[in-house]
Amino acid sequence: MERETSAQRWSMDEEDAASDLKTVSPGRSLLSSAMVGSANRGRVLQTLFDLGPTSRAELARLAGVNRTTISGIVQPLLDQQVLVEGKPIRPSESGGKPARPLWFSPEARPICGMLLMPDAVHTCLVTLAGTISAEESEPFPVERPRIADVERAIELCTARTLAAARREPLGIGVAVGGMVDTDRRAVIAVNLAPVLNGFELGDMLTRRFGLPALLDHHPRALLVGDRWFGKGRGLQTFAAVYTGEVLGGALYLGGHLYRGQSGAGGELGHTFVQVDGDICSCGRRGCWETIATLGWLRRQAREIGIDAPDDIHSRRLVELARDGAPGAEDLLDRYARNVAVGIANLQQTVAPNFYVLHGDVVGGGEIMAKAIARHVRALVPSRSGGEISFAIGETEDRAALLGAAGLVLSELLQFPL
Template sequence: MTRRLVSPSLIGKTNRSRVLKLLFENGPSSRAQLARALGVNRATIASILQPLVDDGTLIEGEAIAPSRSGGKPARPLWFNQAGAELGSVRMSSTRILAARIGMDGTIRTQGQRQIGPDWELSRIRDELLTLADECFEGHVLFGIGVAAAGMVDTTTGRILSVHLAPVLNGFAVVDELQAAFAVPVAIDHHPRVLALGDRWFGAGRGLERFASVYTGEALGIGFVHEGEVFRGVDGAGGEYGHMVVDMRGDRCMCGRTGCWETIATTGWLRAEAGRRGLPDAERADCASLVAAAGQGDARAAGLIRDYARNLAVGMANHEHMLASHNYIIHGDAATGGETMRALLQEYLAEFSPHRGEPPVVIVDPTDEDPVLLGGGGLVLSTELSTVV
């Protein structure tokens, strides 16, 4: 194997990336604090920081009085609110969302377009570019991150397969957005982007290992291990919804039998609500069933317990294999609040390996924000990579 030396320009990019990641993780920091955290001297940290101040990426805050031991007043550095922003796009079978996000994780603007799985691809492309233009035009972007439903190829920037909208199969999303905005664009599978949103801006911030669980019409898990999101070659893997949990179960839309999605999606939940004679079964979701159970409806209470149990089956399989320990719940199941969290915690502890402290379940009740923030996190993880 041929080994190449790391070029001076790559060393510079890596050092800048480490500084920016420290700021994201620790908040506004002085030059001295950053130097200590990186184990470098003041001259080295100054050479890294000054270009970032000069180009407007970072700004100096108000001086902080020195400690009793003396020294110069510290001026903490933080991201310039008028500087570059993060672009985010989410594509599913029925809609496209886009957002422009500040470096501090604040969503500055967002919008969406409804699309149809029976539309021509050219029409979907036009809706994507029109929406992106409304959110991004006239603003300086650090990059754009795309969260896509279905299977993706992170190397070629294409959506490979979407079961609910085959028209998107092969769609070169990255090429389209790069041509339109001339900035770095990255794409990844929706649950992994969700995990990046938690990693950079959400409940996973500061955790070295956790899994983000998306629930709703589909199921997915993205997970962070030792501070980095895990993905296979070219973005492969992560199709948790299609791991088989019942060889004699129902047929899944993917063509296999007994996938996790056949027993723990909102589609299953509504069909089961109908079988159990619950009212408004076609509109049933976790929130409405928890509310009905709270009013004494035993059928709703039983269904919620079964829903939690079925979700925990897939989560426990992940815990057996990868031991993420912390599970952040998003989507439909999160709307069940503490009732659903407690049930998931109970079943996950029962089904997981019994060693040490049981896994922890965290519920995030926000709607689309974690995924949109994850698009920004995808940009940061790509552009601030410290792997050389």
């Protein structure tokens, strides 16, 4: 793999090595012509993501700009092999020159996606078209791992994946199964893996591999994965909700990933839905997490005498309900309602109107999703604010890796105005 001088944006000139991911931060200052260029390039690429292969003329129409403008933006990207022209598509019956659809080149620089869990690290390459390759993983030592062991495992795993890249990746995106400081690009805390607490993974990766590296917590990664490669494609505002052993959420608002101050926000698991209710792992009482996680489901399953209650999850619950196991249908309904409560609160608060469901409930398929949707609609006062829709996310690992890559894409495409 040929290593170029530095990580670059999709800049006009390959030499423009200064425009690193990190150096771009016009923040809340004024706009300049150069920024207009970057921003518009980002928007054109976004529309391309949202629509799939599209001709220049079509892009111009959609964006409401002159065709020459699109040509000017797109030409350098073709030269850099970020984009390629597809086969001409036959014109409509009214005639005309065939359009050449533009799409991301297989030769375009890929993105390295990483999933950091308490017990292992997974890495892969993701093309701009969303295909995953060069998957690798490396477990951490089970017994009292030291930080050096963990670092070595991560390095090993990453190096193997990067070795498979034909061009230098645009960056490394990391989805962390725990709390993250997105500004410092460091892990704050990972449940069950205290060795990772305070680990400055972002700096480590940049130092070791010379690539821009971005960290974010797992639900936020899922969201951006959905935005660029999944069910949230093309949407301006939606939410992702993860359920399982824990609860998490993330928000895409007005065309931007919303993080909150220094990456707080989306900590839905510890919102109160039952003041003075059951005790939560966080020490407080009545958190949403106490009624909408697998822990709650297991307890209830045991109570009503379901087989192997410790192995219960949405998929099995749906099967049990289908087979008429006593109490299963009712339990499924109550579980769905508990999940719906938190979503209803989110709807009332920020009204994203569209939710991508991740985690355990994905196993429950359409039946689970429909049950949740029904309860949410019942729990939200009707209003003119449009319909509330739901979608089921990708399967667990794929969603997380695409999401990790999505973190880098979000940064590249969203020129901060």
